[in-house]
Amino acid sequence: MPPANDPRPVEPEKPLPGDCCDGGCNPCVLDTYAEAMEHYRERLAAWQARHPEAG
Template identity: 55%
Template sequence: MNPADQADDPRPQPPPEPDPGECCGNGCDPCIYDLYNDQLAYYRAALAAWQARHPDT
């Protein structure tokens, strides 16, 4: 894949990790960390798919 094609398919970026102060500690459902873990799982799947499309990177 040439660099121009990679510009149209950028590498996925990990989600920002929540600051410790963002969790209130009251057992919310969903907790900010639950949402982060969902976003992290999506990122990992997107990254694996991207790496399959860009094996030379």
């Protein structure tokens, strides 16, 4: 049984179109977002494995 306090992970907020300045920043906000999405997908998959009833 999953822990009682095990909330579903929250998807990171997508950057707005104007958030990237096209200045070649390292890291770019779009790179940071892509990395955050990767981690989110991993956490979501683990959460779904603990909560199969959630679909």
